[in-house]
Amino acid sequence: MEKLHLEFGLKNLLLEGGGIINGGFLQAGLIAELSLMIYSGIDELKGLPTIFDYRGNEYELWALGQSLEHISTEILPDGMVWIRYNLHKK
Secondary structure: OHHHHHHHOOOOOOOOOOHHHHHHHHHOOOOOEEEEEEOOOOOOOOOOOOOOOOOOOOOOOOOOOEEEEEEEEEEOHHHOEEEEEEEEEO
C-alpha cells in the first residue's frame, strides 16, 4: 500500500479479494470500511475461506483490537442485502 501511494498517489482502493487476501489486509490494519453483499443462496461448498481468513498460527489473535461499527443496511432487488461497516482500530 505504501508503494502504491508513493508511485501513484493512491490513498484508497477497493479490495475485492478472497478470504486470505482480505485477512492479510485486516491483519495489517489497512481496512477502513467493510461492504458486504449477501445473496440468499446456499453454495454447499466445504473448506473454502471465509470473508476473512488467516494462514498463520491458529491461536494467534490476528484481528484483536479491531471492531465493526454499522453504517447502513439496504435491501436490494432479488433478496440481496448490502451491509456497510466502518472498521475501527483500538
